[in-house]
Amino acid sequence: MNHPHPPETSNEPLAPGQRLPESERKTFSPEAIAEIQAIMAQYPDKLAATLPALYIAQREFGFVSLAAMRAVAAAIGIPEGHVFGVATFYTMYQKAPVGKFHFQVCTNISCALRGAAQLLEKVCERTGVKPGQGPSPDGMWSVEEVECLAGCGVAPCVQVNQDVYDELVSEDKLVEVMEACKRGEYRPWGY
């Protein structure tokens, strides 16, 4: 898998024994810790809580930074290396900051046949950001090109944060979705 963003938030990878700066250290809220512990109790092996805990980290901290991965490892009590490996393997954990509304445009074949490439161009034009290049200056938008969202019959489809919107064939419908985002009608990023 290709990962455009290295997990580090600092410019350089950490040397052995080096500590993250204070501002980049992350700690879970007591509620999040309780949530992670409840998940750990559900499975025969506490390792299984890695994926759900990373989602909790993403919700708590906005994105899965290196510090967030460390917090996950500490909360579950597993090696940090394991959490780094898992977090960088899966594409739904954002390793760099994203906008308040994260547009994930499917450009795979079924969507492409119905104009996903043009839709992606329009999304980029209207939000002013390029795919995978971080949020817009106002922090509102970010765009990502993703693989199949299993909405092939209602293509082209876009996932905004965690909700999928189908059949964005005309530009009006895209504008509608963006306007609704601005009004705050959609769930904000972080689930």
Add this chain to the structure above:
Amino acid sequence: MAAIRTKPDHHTYTFPGFGSEKFPNLLLRGAGDLNNWHLPVYEQQHEGYVAMRKALQMEPVAVTDEVKASGLRGRGGAGFPAGLKWSFMPKDTPERKLTRYLVCNGDEGEPGTFKDRVILEYNPHQLIEGMIIGGWAMQCAMGYVYIRGEFLWLIEKLEAAIQQARDAGYLGKNILGTGWDYDILVYRGAGAYICGEETALLNSLEGRRGEPRVKPPFPAAKGAFGQPTTVNNVETLAAVPPILRMGGSEYAKIGSPKNSGTRIFGVSGHVKRPGIYELPMGTPMNFLVEELAGGSSTGRKIKAIIPGGASCPMLDEKDFDVPMDFDNLKARGSMGGSGGLIVMDESVCIVQATLRLIRFYAHESCGQCTPCREGCNWMQMILHRIEHGQGRMEDLDLLASLTPRIGMRTLCPLGDAACGPMDSALQKFRHEFEHHIIHKTCYAQGSKLLSSVGAH
């Protein structure tokens, strides 16, 4: 928890005659009925949990035999007989009590496939019922449903439906007085196509990277958390309640020989009515595409159809009459796959389409086996240069020489899956590749499947 999303899906087509004897509605019984995730609606209007009550009165072995008699083949793509798979699970002996698990594969990521999504949207209780019956047949201690991370709204819906079943006493301790304890847990994936492979899925369920395991040991011997496990697709498990309700031998009469039952076909691409259609196995492909889906939406002729999700080799015009079941599609050099038809009309440049598909496999390769990791990337790069007018004639032979070095040389079928579209495109549409190399433009003028801002 957020409110359960109930969004009408106008693309759920019930065509004339759907639900009759000719086109039974076994999986999409509640299609279009957005209240079907409520337990009372499912029980009162769609014969819900009748099959479960019947199964719990039977011996576990008898339930497996019933599924065996039905001839149900796994709907995930490989078409392995489900009853046989269930019978591989080791039984308890007087000395040793085993903890067995049933895992439901809901990591639907194959481009062109969107069947599990509709089952979860409209018929979540039928999946739960199927999982209870499967769990009883194999005497499992726990059922896990692994669902791809993008389906958050469906996960919320399924969890709500599971809670209803728990409240009704269908899950939990001592189910309906049988003394059997069983519960279902939903696990959310995080965006990796490879986790649709069963051992990668098990790794992911255990909280690891989704890398396929070396087989043997097969999951039936050592699966989730080291215990015997059976992994079944959402559609396979949802097909179990109708089998128990009508009897295995009765179910076996639907569809074509050795390919019994109905299947959900999803049609996408250039057709007038894209969407999902439940049809008996062995229905001719042109009947589905021309009659039900309305034929080409653009008025242009249909050039190629991918018959079962992106991994299946493409078919051209001469094979459009193929009956859609596992054996017939295999005989025509393609695969039954996951039942997602991708229809492409004459305006589509096959080089662009192939590049788009191969880029998907290059992106989704887990990186464990070298032939797949390197091979898919190289195929992508070679196709990229052909598409951008820098191809050479010998590139075509190079591509053809790459696929036998990837296929069947990896731990899981992802490498083979990438070879399917590549080989078939080269065989059937070689002239388009040659046109691209000589004239440095698409054979099909105006094809625009790749965006200028994305990865290309």
